[in-house]
Amino acid sequence: MYADPIDEAAARSEQMIAVALANRTKPQMVFTGDCHWCEEPISSGHFCSPECREDHERMVRAEQQRKLS
Numbered sequence: 001m002y003a004d005p006i007d008e009a010a011a012r013s014e015q016m017i018a019v020a021l022a023n024r025t026k027p028q029m030v031f032t033g034d035c036h037w038c039e040e041p042i043s044s045g046h047f048c049s050p051e052c053r054e055d056h057e058r059m060v061r062a063e064q065q066r067k068l069s
Helices: 005-023 050-068
Strands: none
Touching: none
16 A cells, blocks of 8 residues: 655655755864854854854855965
8 A cells, every 4th residue: 555645755855854964064163162263252153243253254265265276
């Protein structure tokens, strides 16, 4: 006997989610209690402000460009 199409779709969706989770990249930053850019104490996240996050992203992009050159 065949399963209901809705049950098959749900099972396939769960399978795709499991595969996506298994293949995701590991986080590169770990919470340390300090801003990753200016080392200011923080209670959550990785950066103390959007400006610090943007500065860090610019630095990472610049390093990637240097590697390509």
